[in-house]
Structures are given as C-alpha cells and as structure tokens.
Amino acid sequence: MKIAMWVNGVHRDLEVPPLKRLLDVLREDLGLIGAKEGCGEGECGACAVILDGRLVNSCLLPAYRAHGRVVRTIEGLGTPEHPDPVQSAFVAEGAVQCGYCIPGLVMASRALLDEEAAPSRPRIREALAGNLCRCTGYERVVRAVERAALSPARACGAEPSPNPAADLEASPGDEVVVHVPGSLRAACEALARGGVTVVGGATDLGVLMHEEIVAPRVVLDLSRVAELHGVRREGGALVIGAATPYADLLRDADVARDLPCLHAAVRSVGAPAIQSLGTLGGNLANGSPGADAVPPLLALGARLRLVSVAGEREVAADAFFTGYRATVRRDDELVAAIVVPLPAAGTRQSFRKAGTRRAQAIAKVNLAACARIEGGVLRGVRLAAGSVGPTVILLRRTMALLEGEPAADLDRLAEAAAAAASAEVAPIDDVRSTATYRRDVTGNLVKRFVASLCEMHTR
Ligand SMILES: Cc1cc2nc3c(=O)[nH]c(=O)nc-3n(C[C@H](O)[C@H](O)[C@H](O)COP(=O)(O)OP(=O)(O)OC[C@H]3O[C@@H](n4cnc5c(N)ncnc54)[C@H](O)[C@@H]3O)c2cc1C
Ligand code: FES
Ligand code: FES
Structure with a gap:
C-alpha cells in the first residue's frame, strides 16, 4: 500500500504492507531507531511517538493509520547540539541510565508539555504512567519534566498540517x-x-x-x-x-x-x-x-x-x-x-477500579454507581460491576434493596448493600485475582459508595 506521511517535518512516500506496524516502518523503512520495541503490546511505552499531536504507541498502530498524518519521533525533537528542553532536563536531572525506555519517556513528557505548560506532579505521573522503566528512578524523571516545564519549548519550525482526507492507494501485492x-x-x-x-x-x-x-x-x-x-x-x-x-x-x-x-x-x-x-x-x-x-x-x-x-x-x-x-x-x-x-438533578456518580496498579491494569473488579437522595429516600440507584462474572452486570438485587430506602441511616444501609452485592456476584479465580477477593471488594466498593452518598459531589 502507498502511504504518505510527514515524519519530523519531512514528507515521506512509502510502499508498505498496510498492517505493518508504524514502529517497524519507522525503524526498518525510515531508519529511525529511536522508538524501541519493549513489550510490543502497548504496555511499556518504549515505542511512543507523537501522531497529530497525540502520544501513541507505534507498536499498536497499523501503517495505514499514519497515512496523511504528522508523526514526530525522538529524532525530530532535537540534536545533540540543539536538544529539546525535555532532553536537556533528563540529562541535567540524571534521569537516564541504560536509555532503552528514554525515547518513550521523553516523547510522553513532550506530549504533556505541548498540551499543558505547567503540569502538577500528579499530572506528570499520570502522563508518564504508560512508560515503564527498569533502571531509572521515576523521581528523577518527574523532576526532569518539572525542570523542562520552566524552559520555553524549542521552536520546531512550522509543523505541517495533517491531511486526514487523503485517499489510500492499494498496491498490487497487498494481501x-x-x-x-x-x-x-x-x-x-x-x-x-x-x-x-x-x-x-x-x-x-x-x-x-x-x-x-x-x-x-x-x-x-x-x-x-x-x-x-x-x-x-x-x-x-x-x-x-x-x-x-x-x-x-x-x-x-x-x-x-x-x-x-x-x-x-x-x-x-x-x-x-x-x-x-x-x-x-x-x-x-x-x-x-x-x-x-x-x-x-x-x-x-x-x-x-x-x-x-x-x-x-x-x-x-x-x-x-x-x-x-x-x-x-x-x-x-x-x-x-x-x-x-x-442524569436527574442531584444524581451522585462514582467509578472505582481495583487493579494491580493504577495504570495499564485490567480491573480485578470495577464498579460504577449512581443514586440520588430525594425527599429523604434513595432514588435512581444503579450499580454496575465488572470482572465479577462472564459479562459486566447490573447488581439488580442490591439496587432493589436500596431503592426507596430512607437515607437517614446510610451506614446501616451500606452494610446491608455490601452483603447483598457480595452475594449477588459470581466471580471466578483467574490469573488476576480470586473469587473471594472479588466478592469482598465488590461489597466494599458498594459500601463505600452508599456510606459516602451524603458527601459526594452533586451535579
Ligand atoms: C496496554 C493496554 C492497556 C489497556 N488497558 C485497558 C484498561 O485499563 N481498561 C479497559 O477497559 N481496556 C483496556 N485496554 C483494552 C482496550 O484499550 C480497550 O478495550 C479499548 O476501548 C478498545 O477500543 P479500540 O477502539 O482500540 O478497539 P479495537 O482494537 O479497534 O477493536 C476491538 C474490537 O471491537 C470491534 N470494534 C471496534 N469498534 C467497533 C464498532 N464501532 N462497532 C463494532 N465493532 C467494533 C473490533 O472489530 C474488535 O473486535 C488496554 C489495552 C492495552 C493494549
Ligand atoms: S513496545 Fe510499544 S508499548 Fe511496549
Ligand atoms: S533507563 Fe533503562 S530501562 Fe529505562
């Protein structure tokens, strides 16, 4: 398939198999080897590049998706003589050890700072949550991003505009x-x-x-x-x-x-x-x-x-x-x-997820909950849980138990709802968790929602 994209400001015409990964196109067809393959499954961020201004994992992206788009890789950020402020800050803070994951971390930091000039520490951690590193202290990386935020971004010249309407052209050999x-x-x-x-x-x-x-x-x-x-x-x-x-x-x-x-x-x-x-x-x-x-x-x-x-x-x-x-x-x-x-006025909403870590973790249990207090009783109670059965389910028995109940004694109601929710789900043991843990956590998440109904954010 013929694709055309802007890579680091240069227009590139290529003929590639349509499902070849952008990572492989960059490394093999364009010789841009800054993006690395770590996991090959979107989990480590070593292959991260910026596509039309957004951070993406190039190991997940089929080549055809880059057609008409603007790609920035670590090679396009700076040179040893004129590094990007993020690159300088990583060096100054000692945030580089073996270097394998660093291009991805730098690209994730650049994408964050392009969007938000002065991110908070939690925002920096959130923005870098998809980038795993085996040997650098994350504290140094966070400090490097804070330092880079203080420097004006290096002008990278006029960025070309993407051309999302560009038609794709098949090649005779395409499978x-x-x-x-x-x-x-x-x-x-x-x-x-x-x-x-x-x-x-x-x-x-x-x-x-x-x-x-x-x-x-x-x-x-x-x-x-x-x-x-x-x-x-x-x-x-x-x-x-x-x-x-x-x-x-x-x-x-x-x-x-x-x-x-x-x-x-x-x-x-x-x-x-x-x-x-x-x-x-x-x-x-x-x-x-x-x-x-x-x-x-x-x-x-x-x-x-x-x-x-x-x-x-x-x-x-x-x-x-x-x-x-x-x-x-x-x-x-x-x-x-x-x-x-x-949602009706006054509806309180919550989403909680229990996983092994905050980012990139498939839920061991998740729960979304909605309810409002109207005339002193609970109305519109809807509870939906995931990873506790073959499909995501509504906890209908627990919902019925709570609907219309007086909100005067929420702690007692919360205990009853927790027991009902634990009994209602049918989880299994698997590689991520056990059935017992999932039952207990479902109950606890429901309990926490009901007990905190009074203080929760009201829309
Ligand atoms: C590293 C990593 C972390 C992840 N973390 C999470 C996580 O924390 N929580 C979570 O829920 N998921 C997670 N996922 C899974 C995934 O990101 C989500 O399920 C995502 O919403 C899939 O959307 P997509 O558009 O990329 O789907 P695709 O990969 O494009 O498609 C998925 C399936 O849906 C079909 N499909 C897609 N769109 C439509 C449509 N509009 N109509 C009909 N069929 C359609 C496709 O044919 C395919 O069968 C993660 C994945 C990776 C790689
Ligand atoms: S190689 Fe792409 S995310 Fe790990
Ligand atoms: S610097 Fe070595 S893996 Fe991150």
Missing part, C-alpha cells in the same frame, strides 16, 4: 484490503460485504494481531467516519460517537460535568497513549467483562445505537452482552453511538 470510509453509509456497505474486521483504535486488535490471534484480510477502519465521532446533545441525552477516541471524551466539558463516572472510567483505561486511540465502540464490541468504560454505561442507563445497511436499532447497554465476549451485535452491524440520558 490485506483496507477500507477507510468517510461516511457511515459507506462503512455499513463495506461491512455488509462480509469477512470484514472493524478497527476502532486498534488498541485491542493491535495486541491480537501481534500475537497472531487475529489476521485480518479485509479491514474496515472507522477513524475517518465523521458521524461516529464527537459528543452532541440530543434532547435529554448526550450522544457519543462510538469511534470517538477516549482522549477526546476526556476533553469534553459535557462528559466531565454530566457523566463524571464515565469520565473517571475513561481516565482509568490504560494510559495516555492508549487513550489517544481507544474508543467506547471497541470497549463494548470487545465484550470483555473487565472493560472499564462499560459499567458506567450500564449505571447511567445508556442505550447503544447499532447501525447496518438494513437500518438502525437501539439496545439497552445492559441487554447488549449475552455471555463471555458475546453480544447481540450482528456481524453486519456497527456500534455507531452511545446514547446516555442526562
């Missing part, structure tokens, strides 16, 4: 056909022809392709379907395009204000480089019981809009999953949008 439609109709028509692998952000598929579990022959990429992007108000609901990257959802003022439990869940997905690409459509269609963005959708009573050439239908988020990684979505249907009713 994979790639469709990158610009409209929902064209996307549905491509899907109707069958045998198609839908690609949202490729953060799940990139791993599966790397492990050769999935080998697409025909790809339908949703990144340029305008109707599937963005957040808009429709009557009393927010309608979220299913292919909107998480990073855009995190910047959306309506999502932050009206759907704080979804905002918190999205913020907990992977780390910034995963959030640059990953989508709600992928999280839903993937059908994982540990998907973090799904419990808030159940708790908020969202409906999913499924679209095909045959038409459109809406399914309640809690009726979407039929079993482990199984959903009601037909092969010819796209998850097009998520329709989230605006």
